[in-house]
Each structure stands twice: as structure tokens, then as C-alpha cells.
Amino acid sequence: MEDDEVSNKQVVLKNYVIGSPKESDMEVRIIKMRLKISEGSNAVLVKNLYLSCDPYMAGRMRNPDSDHRSFVESFLPGSPIMGYGVAKVLESGHPNFKKGDLVWGITGWEEYSFITSPEALFKIEHSDVPLSYYTGILGMPGMTAYVGFYHICSPKKGERVFVSAASGAVGQLVGQFAKLMDCYVVGTAGSKAKVDLLKTKFGFDEAFNYKEEQDLEMALKRHFPEGIDIYFENVGGKMLDAVLLNSRIHSRIAVCGLISQYNLKQPESVHNLFSLIMKRIRVEGFIVSDHYDQYPKFLDMVLPLIREGKVTYVEDVAEGLERAPAALVGLFSGHNVGKQVVVVARE
Amino acid sequence: MEDDEVSNKQVVLKNYVIGSPKESDMEVRIIKMRLKISEGSNAVLVKNLYLSCDPYMAGRMRNPDSDHRSFVESFLPGSPIMGYGVAKVLESGHPNFKKGDLVWGITGWEEYSFITSPEALFKIEHSDVPLSYYTGILGMPGMTAYVGFYHICSPKKGERVFVSAASGAVGQLVGQFAKLMDCYVVGTAGSKAKVDLLKTKFGFDEAFNYKEEQDLEMALKRHFPEGIDIYFENVGGKMLDAVLLNSRIHSRIAVCGLISQYNLKQPESVHNLFSLIMKRIRVEGFIVSDHYDQYPKFLDMVLPLIREGKVTYVEDVAEGLERAPAALVGLFSGHNVGKQVVVVARE
Ligand SMILES: NC(=O)c1ccc[n+]([C@@H]2O[C@H](COP(=O)([O-])OP(=O)(O)OC[C@H]3O[C@@H](n4cnc5c(N)ncnc54)[C@H](OP(=O)(O)O)[C@@H]3O)[C@@H](O)[C@H]2O)c1
Ligand SMILES: NC(=O)c1ccc[n+]([C@@H]2O[C@H](COP(=O)([O-])OP(=O)(O)OC[C@H]3O[C@@H](n4cnc5c(N)ncnc54)[C@H](OP(=O)(O)O)[C@@H]3O)[C@@H](O)[C@H]2O)c1
Numbered sequence: 001m002e003d004d005e006v007s008n009k010q011v012v013l014k015n016y017v018i019g020s021p022k023e024s025d026m027e028v029r030i031i032k033m034r035l036k037i038s039e040g041s042n043a044v045l046v047k048n049l050y051l052s053c054d055p056y057m058a059g060r061m062r063n064p065d066s067d068h069r070s071f072v073e074s075f076l077p078g079s080p081i082m083g084y085g086v087a088k089v090l091e092s093g094h095p096n097f098k099k100g101d102l103v104w105g106i107t108g109w110e111e112y113s114f115i116t117s118p119e120a121l122f123k124i125e126h127s128d129v130p131l132s133y134y135t136g137i138l139g140m141p142g143m144t145a146y147v148g149f150y151h152i153c154s155p156k157k158g159e160r161v162f163v164s165a166a167s168g169a170v171g172q173l174v175g176q177f178a179k180l181m182d183c184y185v186v187g188t189a190g191s192k193a194k195v196d197l198l199k200t201k202f203g204f205d206e207a208f209n210y211k212e213e214q215d216l217e218m219a220l221k222r223h224f225p226e227g228i229d230i231y232f233e234n235v236g237g238k239m240l241d242a243v244l245l246n247s248r249i250h251s252r253i254a255v256c257g258l259i260s261q262y263n264l265k266q267p268e269s270v271h272n273l274f275s276l277i278m279k280r281i282r283v284e285g286f287i288v289s290d291h292y293d294q295y296p297k298f299l300d301m302v303l304p305l306i307r308e309g310k311v312t313y314v315e316d317v318a319e320g321l322e323r324a325p326a327a328l329v330g331l332f333s334g335h336n337v338g339k340q341v342v343v344v345a346r347e
Numbered sequence: 348m349e350d351d352e353v354s355n356k357q358v359v360l361k362n363y364v365i366g367s368p369k370e371s372d373m374e375v376r377i378i379k380m381r382l383k384i385s386e387g388s389n390a391v392l393v394k395n396l397y398l399s400c401d402p403y404m405a406g407r408m409r410n411p412d413s414d415h416r417s418f419v420e421s422f423l424p425g426s427p428i429m430g431y432g433v434a435k436v437l438e439s440g441h442p443n444f445k446k447g448d449l450v451w452g453i454t455g456w457e458e459y460s461f462i463t464s465p466e467a468l469f470k471i472e473h474s475d476v477p478l479s480y481y482t483g484i485l486g487m488p489g490m491t492a493y494v495g496f497y498h499i500c501s502p503k504k505g506e507r508v509f510v511s512a513a514s515g516a517v518g519q520l521v522g523q524f525a526k527l528m529d530c531y532v533v534g535t536a537g538s539k540a541k542v543d544l545l546k547t548k549f550g551f552d553e554a555f556n557y558k559e560e561q562d563l564e565m566a567l568k569r570h571f572p573e574g575i576d577i578y579f580e581n582v583g584g585k586m587l588d589a590v591l592l593n594s595r596i597h598s599r600i601a602v603c604g605l606i607s608q609y610n611l612k613q614p615e616s617v618h619n620l621f622s623l624i625m626k627r628i629r630v631e632g633f634i635v636s637d638h639y640d641q642y643p644k645f646l647d648m649v650l651p652l653i654r655e656g657k658v659t660y661v662e663d664v665a666e667g668l669e670r671a672p673a674a675l676v677g678l679f680s681g682h683n684v685g686k687q688v689v690v691v692a693r694e
Contacts, residue, residue, distance in 0.1 A: 234621060256622045269616025273583060274601045276632030283630040287621030 008033045008078040010110035011324050016063035020263040020332050026081065026325040027062065035078045035090060035112060044096045044118045046087035046105055049347065051321075052135035053328040053340035054169075057083055065088045080325075081109035086124070086134045088347070094118045102127060104134035108189035109324055112346060122295065129306055136169050136339035137302065137313040142289040144256060146298045151291070152254035153230045154286050155181055160224055163187045163211075163241065165259060167194040167314070168338035172202050174232045176311050183217035183230075186223045188239070197337065199204040201312060216242035227251070235260045237268040244272035247279045255285040263332060314338030352557035355380045356539045357427040357457035358671050365608040367679050372408065372664055373428065373672040375644040380459060382437060385404040386424070391465045391548035393434035395454055396694065398668075399482035399584075400675040400687035401516075402606045404430055419519045425550045428456035433471070435694070441465045445473045448678035449474060451481035456609065456671055456690060469642065483516050484649065484660040491635040492520035494643045498622065498638070499601035499631050500577045502528055503524060507571055511557075512606060516686035519549050521579045523658050530577075533570045535586070537681040549658060563589035574598070582607045584615040594626045602632040610679060661685030 007030050017025045054313060056072075060082070064074045083241040089101040090112070097118055099102065102284060105121035107113045115121065124134055136142060148170070161178040165171045166187025169227050178185045185207040187198040198207035206223050213219040220242050226268065227248035233240060238257030243253065255282065261267045275281060305311040316328040324342040331340060354377050364372045384392050388480030405421075407429070411421045422428060430452040436444050444450065444465055452468035454460045461466065471481055482487060495517070496502060509524040511517045513534025524547065525532045533543045533553040545554035553570050560566040566573065567589050574595035580587060590600065608614045622628060652658040663683040665674040671689040678687060 240620070255620070258621055258624070261621065267618045267621060269618050270620060271614045271616050272603070273587070273617060274605055274608065274614060276630065276634070277605070277634065280632050280634060280637065282632075283623065285625070285627050285629075287624065287627060290627065 004034050004036055005032050005272070005299050006112065007031070008110050008112050009321050010108070011321055012080055013061055013075045013077050015077050017058070017061040017075070018254050019060050019265070021058050021329050023325040023329050026328075028322055028325075033112065037091050037093045037114070039115075040093075040182060041183050042118070043074070043114050043116045044089050044094055044097050044103075044121070045091040046103065046107060046113050046115060048085050048087045048109075048344045049112060050132045051088040051108060051109055051136050051324060051342040051344060052139065052141075053324070053331055053336070053342065054083060054086040054261060055257060057081070058262050058332065062086045070083065080113075081328075082106055083109060084135055084140050084178070085344075086131050086139075087111075087113065087115075088167060092118070098124070102131065104139050109321065109342075126299070126303060129303070131314060131318070132343070133306075133313065136315060137173060137306065137311070138299070139208050140288055141169035141339060142302060143291065143298055144170045145177060146302070147288055147291040148232060148254045148256045148286060148293065149174050149177045151247060152286050153252050155183065155230055155231065157182050159183050159229035159234070160226065160248070161185045161230045162220070162224065162228045163204075163232045163234070164239050165189065165257070166204065166207065167197050167202070167338060168336070170256060170337060171232070171234055171315060172198075173311070175204050180305075180310070183302050192326060194221070194334075194337060195243050197314065198201055201314065210239065219246050220246040220345070232259070233254060235271075237261055241272050244270070244275040244281070245273055247281050249279050251279060251281050253283040255283060259332070280332070286341070316340050349382050351383055353382055353459065354378070355457050355459050356668050357455065358422050359427055359667055360408055362553075363421070364408040364510045366612070367457050367579045368408050368676050370672045370676050373485070373675075375669055375672075376602055380536050382459065384461070388442070388463075389465070390452075390463045391444050391468070392438040392459050393436050393440055393450065393460050393462060394453060394489050395432050395434045395456075395458060395460060395691045397479045397482050398456055398671060398689040399431040399486065399488075400671070400678055400683070400689065401430060401487070402604060403607060404428070404675060404676050405609050405679065417434070421474055427460075428675075429453055430522050430653065431482055431487050433478050433486075433690075434460065434462075434566060438479050439465070444468070444470070449478065451474060451486050454690075457666065461591050467571050467647050469541060473646070473650060476650070479662060479690070480653075480660065480689050484653065484658070487635055487647070488516035488686060489520060490638065490645055491517045492524060492643060493649070494641065495519050495579060495601045495603045495633060496524045496636040496662060498581065499633050500599050502530065504529050506530050506576035507573065507595070508532045508577040508579070509567070509571065509575045510551075510579045510581070512604070512608040513551065513554065514685060515581065515683070516550070517603060518579070518581055519545075519598055519661060519685060522549050522551050525577070527652075527657070530574060541681075541684060544661065548661065557589050559588065560630070567593040577601070579603060580605070584608055584617075588617050588619050589620040591617070591628070592629050596626050598626060600628060600630040602630060606679070623680050662685050666691045667691070667693070 085107040102124035103121040167189040195207045198204040237260040436448040449471035450468040514536040545551040584607040
């Protein structure tokens with residue numbers, strides 16, 4: 001090994017995924033690389049600290065020619081998985097960054113990454129909070145909850161709010177934001193432990209395990225005898241159909257995610273669209289990255305809430321890159337409790 | 348027959364309807380009534396001139412206990428059908444109306460009606476235009492096109508607009524409004540004659556017969572190579588699914604009606620909701636009567652357009668109450684060409 005050569009552990013996509021991603025679709029390998037930016041490049045070289053497992057990544061694992069359900073281009077088989085992460089700058093060819101800076105943004109699932117478009121990185125200015133938060137509450141999922149709830153849902157004080165995948169990276173925050181507006185908030189999740197968490201830790205008024213309900217329409221009627229004003233949609237499928245039947249007049253549905261549908265060959269169908277007219281419902285999809293210009297405003301709001309303990313955040317931390325494939329795959333069976341993070345290195 | 352007694356021909360609902368309404372679900376009968384308002388009542392007594400056949404009326408013909416797809420309460424079997432119409436006041440117990448006034452609003456499918464809540468009637472102030480227009484372009488369907496297009500669709504000059512059931516009471520106007528905003532407008536309808544009408548009479552840029560397309564997704568791709576900005580949804584079902592796959596980023600779908608679904612036992616399903624997120628689509632249902640406060644503003648806009656010939660309106664006129672059941676039923680097979688009106692009397 002030459003002087004400035006290091007070994008770089010990577011998680012690589014082996015082949016395009018069909019159906020749900022499996023651990024065996026990825027592999028860990030070690031390559032050698034030089035920790036050096038080439039002369040004149042404006043890339044930055046980073047050491048990855050925390051990586052984020054996000055549901056949309058399954059879409060990037062599929063063959064783009066046979067599947068059109070991804071927001072962004074597919075990963076290249078044989079190359080490292082890419083995703084959000086927190087990293088430390090080791091060397092910078094870009095005027096905005098210098099050695100030692102902490103950043104969050106899209107990086108590789110590996111120990112060291114060259115980031116060739118560093119303009120898209122966010123510099124981390126506040127490190128009195130856990131650094132890993134920049135994969136969650138202070139990163140993309142936090143912004144998603146913020147934009148989705150405050151902008152897309154147009155919430156009013158005291159409204160009745162329903163959140164699916166409510167204990168996850170986005171959902172736990174949506175529920176807490178809604179409680180800060182004195183809303184009545186009900187969440188659903190896929191295990192007893194998560195349901196308890198919703199009520200005891202995140203302050204949801206009510207919560208239920210959707211897997212134990214025979215009839216989702218009835219479950220919602222029980223929890224919302226007067227109907228739902230706001231549905232923060234993370235899952236899709238049958239839950240959306242049940243919500244449509246329990247919506248109040250002028251209710252809003254923010255379509256953040258449809259995780260129950262991502263890995264199906266054919267998406268399930270929704271039937272109860274007549275409610276859209278009957279209840280004058282507004283349904284709106286959004287993608288968080290359209291709204292990143294609001295990140296500073298978001299931080300101004302959420303950092304004090306974290307520091308004062310008015311908002312809490314639960315992470316599910318996997319130690320080491322080797323655990324990353326299982327952590328990512330686990331999102332689709334609800335294995336994660338809270339935001340799924342992978343620690344590559346702590347500093 | 349006493350002096351002030353007249354015979355009153357009525358169209359009556361025989362029994363609750365299952366599936367699509369049929370002519371035999373209604374019957375014409377003649378009753379005797381006194382053309383007199385009882386002392387102290389604030390009802391008005393009207394002579395009905397023009398009646399409107401509207402798709403939502405099918406919902407009112409169903410048993411409310413077994414079907415929840417109606418905006419308004421069901422008709423009473425044995426009683427006359429109710430619906431929008433144009434009428435002349437014969438006698439008034441209400442201070443806002445006097446003998447000879449022309450009005451439009453909800454009345455009965457009969458020659459003479461007592462209207463017990465005349466507050467909901469609109470007084471007709473402009474009669475230099477055909478009176479029957481107050482069942483269409485100057486009545487509920489006109490307001491629907493106005494509210495749906497200008498308010499719900501948030502149109503911008505030059506956008507790409509698609510309208511289904513485009514030659515109907517609402518659709519023909521939506522297309523013309525869109526052309527007034529220099530939009531590229533494509534409509535679909537169920538016959539060659541209607542398709543021709545769209546292009547030659549209403550100025551749509553393109554039109555096609557949806558019944559002749561094997562693949563609606565491809566038909567839309569052909570007409571909207573760059574995708575759809577605005578979909579004015581009148582039909583639902585497969586068309587909505589095809590639109591979702593052809594939507595542009597930040598497109599809007601105004602859900603006005605789902606006529607293809609009204610008479611199905613189980614509504615068809617829609618699959619392509621993932622587009623809502625990918626394309627950041629806003630879908631919004633609305634009901635015109637929520638917006639009747641804007642009727643005067645609407646008239647200010649549309650009356651000059653009619654008088655100057657900048658907007659045209661096609662009606663399909665059935666002569667006589669006896670023809671009303673067939674006219675109503677015909678909406679669901681596309682029998683009507685333009686706004687379906689029934690003439691009870693011309694003055
Ligand atoms: N639009 C955007 O810009 C944007 C940005 C970020 C995230 N999102 C979306 O937001 C949603 C939540 O993301 P997240 O990061 O907060 O993930 P997460 O909730 O932390 O993890 C995913 C969770 O989804 C639930 N789930 C998995 N499969 C399911 C199924 N078939 N039916 C119902 N629930 C299922 C599981 O929880 P249970 O135990 O409760 O089943 C799982 O823990 C996802 O749909 C994601 O794609 C969208
Ligand atoms: N939200 C509201 O407040 C509001 C108010 C008024 C009307 N609406 C809705 O707006 C829509 C249009 O109403 P309108 O008064 O203008 O009616 P219309 O278009 O004048 O008449 C109905 C037309 O719908 C088409 N149609 C019937 N069955 C169909 C099917 N299975 N698939 C596709 N098209 C079908 C037929 O035309 P083709 O020959 O083209 O098939 C028929 O002529 C309806 O859905 C109605 O319920 C809503």
C-alpha cells in the first residue's frame with residue numbers, strides 16, 4: 001500500500017432488485033483508494049460517519065428500464081449504494097468547504113467518498129446536538145415532516161390528524177408537530193412496541209397496530225368518530241382507501257410516501273375516490289428536495305424545540321457498514337423502531 | 348275540478364334504483380292541485396319552464412341505506428324527481444319574489460311546483476339570452492366549469508389542459524375557458540360527432556373518442572407528448588389512471604365528477620397513485636354549491652362572453668316532461684350532445 005492509500009469498505013449493489021430488496025442484493029467489499037483529490041477538481045473528499053436508510057432507496061435499486069417508480073436515477077450495479085449521510089471533510093477542492101467541516105447530504109455507502117458536486121451538501125453549523133440527527137430530525141426526514149405537515153397539510157389548531165408509519169423517521173415528527181398545534185393526533189404502526197412508543201414517547205393521543213385490525217375503515221371510525229381533517233400518508237394501499245371513507249369535509253391528504261406499494265409488481269388499487277368530491281378533499285404529493293431552500297427556516301424552528309426537549313427523536317442505530325444492508329432491507333418489514341441510522345465511524 | 352284547480356303532470360321515482368337508472372324506474376302521472384299558496388306560508392308557487400338533467404341525480408335515486416355515493420339526500424319513491432330548473436313565479440309568499448319573476452334553482456319535475464325554501468332560488472335578471480341557459484352555461488354547470496377551472500385548477504396561460512366528458516354541459520365550457528387563457532386544450536368524448544364538435548364548435552386543439560382507444564395511456568401520450576398540466580376530471584376510472592401516468596410536474600387535477608363510476612356496484616380502482624409523489628400532483632374535489640356566493644362575479648364574466656360570441660353553448664333539448672326520464676337516463680350512455688335540457692313549457 002502506498003503512503004496515502006487506504007482501504008475503503010463499501011456496500012455495493014450486486015444486481016438490480018426485483019420485488020423487495022434483500023440483503024443478498026448487496027455485498028460488502030474492500031477496495032484500495034488514495035485519499036487525494038486530483039489537481040484542479042472541485043470535489044470534496046469525506047470520511048463518512050452516519051448513513052441514513054431511507055425507503056425511497058429501494059426504487060433506486062431497480063432496473064430503470066422495467067420500473068418507473070423511482071424519483072431519482074437507479075444505482076449502478078457494481079457501484080456503492082448512495083444515500084444521505086453525515087460526513088467529515090478530509091480534503092476540499094471547493095471554496096465552500098474546508099478540511100474538518102461537517103456536512104450532510106448524498107454520499108456513498110463506504111468509509112470514504114469523493115463528492116463531485118459538493119454544492120448539494122449542507123454544512124453542519126450546530127453540533128451541540130447528536131451528529132446522527134442530521135440523517136433524521138435535522139436532515140431529509142425532518143424537512144419532510146416540516147414541509148409535508150406545515151405546507152402541504154395546511155394544518156389548523158385543534159384539527160384531527162392521522163399519521164401512518166407513525167413511529168418512523170418522518171412520522172414521529174409529524175405527530176409531534178401536530179401536537180404542538182394542539183391537534184388530536186392518532187398514529188398507526190406495525191407492532192405493539194411502536195404503538196406504545198407513539199403514546200408514551202411522542203405524545204400521540206391514540207395509536208393502533210394496523211396489522212391487528214380486520215377492518216381499517218372501522219378502526220379509523222373508532223378513533224375518529226367525527227372524521228379526519230389531515231392524513232399524513234406514508235404507506236398507501238388499503239390505508240388510503242380507509243382514510244378516504246373517514247375524511248371530513250375539506251380535509252387534506254399529504255402524500256409523502258406509499259411504502260406498502262414500493263416493492264409490489266403491480267401497485268394495489270384505491271377505490272373510494274368518490275369521497276374526494278363528496279368531502280371536497282385536497283390530495284397533494286410532494287418531494288422534500290423541492291423545498292430545501294427552506295432548510296434554514298426549518299432549523300430556526302426545530303433546533304430550539306430539540307434543545308428545550310419539546311420535541312424528541314428516536315433512532316434505531318446499526319453499528320458498522322456490514323449491518324447496513326440488513327438495516328435498509330428492514331425498513332420494508334418494519335424492523336426499524338424510529339429513524340434507521342448506520343454508524344460507519346463516530347468521528 | 349274547482350276553479351283554481353289544475354292538472355299537474357309529474358315525473359315520479361317509482362322505486363330506488365339499483366345500478367344505472369332506467370326509464371322504467373320513473374313514471375309520468377297527473378295529479379290535481381290548487382294553484383294557491385296557503386295563508387302565511389313563505390313558499391313560492393312556480394310554473395316550470397326548463398328542467399336540467401344532471402348526472403348527480405342518479406345518486407339521489409338510490410337507497411340511502413345501501414349506497415353512500417350521493418352528495419344530497421335521496422328522492423322519495425312515489426314523489427316527483429327534484430332537480431335544477433328554470434321557472435316563472437305564479438304566486439309568492441316570500442318578500443324576495445313576486446308574480447312574474449323568473450328564477451332558477453331546485454324545483455320539481457312537474458308542471459307546477461311549490462318551493463318551500465325559496466331563499467335558495469336565484470332570480471334571473473338577464474333575459475336577453477336564452478332562458479334555458481340558466482340550466483346550463485348560466486346555471487349550475489356553468490358555475491361548475493368556472494369554479495373548477497379558475498379556482499381548483501389554478502390555470503396559467505399556455506398550460507396543457509385535458510378535459511373528459513368534454514362535450515357535455517360542464518366540459519364544453521371548461522375547454523372554452525381554457526382556450527381563452529391560450530391553453531393547449533384536448534378533450535375526449537364518446538362519439539365521432541362529439542369529437543368533431545369539440546374541434547369545430549368549441550375550439551379544442553385536439554379531441555379523441557375514448558371508446559376507440561385500446562390504450563388510454565398511449566392516446567394521452569400522443570396528444571400530450573410533454574404531459575398534462577391540468578386535468579378536468581369528469582369521468583374517473585381508467586381515464587384517471589392514464590392521466591396520472593401522463594401528468595407533468597406540479598400538475599393539478601380538479602375532480603369534478605366520476606360519471607363512469609356512479610352506477611357501478613363497486614367503484615373501479617385506480618393504481619397509479621405513485622405519480623402523485625413523483626409529479627407532485629395536487630388533486631382536489633369540489634362541489635359547486637359551496638361556491639354559489641361567486642355567482643354574481645361569474646355572471647359578470649360570462650354574460651359579455653356570450654353576448655360577444657366569444658363563448659358558445661350547445662344544448663340537447665328534449666320536448667316535454669314525458670321525455671324527461673329518457674333524457675336523464677341517456678346521460679349515462681352519452682346519448683346527450685351538449686347540455687341535456689327538458690322543455691316543460693316555453694313561457
Ligand atoms: N416525499 C418525500 O420527499 C419523502 C421523503 C422522505 C420519506 N418519504 C416517505 O415517507 C415514508 C416514511 O419514511 P421514513 O423515512 O419515515 O420511514 P420509516 O417510517 O422510518 O420506515 C419505514 C416504515 O414503514 C412501515 N412499513 C413498511 N412496510 C409497510 C407496509 N407494507 N405497510 C405499512 N407500513 C409499512 C414500517 O413501519 P411499521 O412497523 O409501522 O409497519 C417501517 O418501519 C416512506 O413512504 C418514504 O418513502 C417521502
Ligand atoms: N362537483 C360538482 O359540483 C359537479 C357539478 C356538476 C357536474 N358534475 C360532474 O361533472 C361531470 C359532467 O357533468 P355534465 O353535467 O357536464 O354531464 P354531461 O357531460 O353533459 O353528460 C354526461 C356525459 O358523460 C359521459 N359519460 C357517461 N358515462 C360515461 C362513462 N362510463 N365513461 C366516460 N364518459 C361517460 C357521456 O359523454 P360521452 O359521449 O363523452 O361518453 C355523457 O354525455 C359529471 O361527472 C357530473 O357528475 C360535478
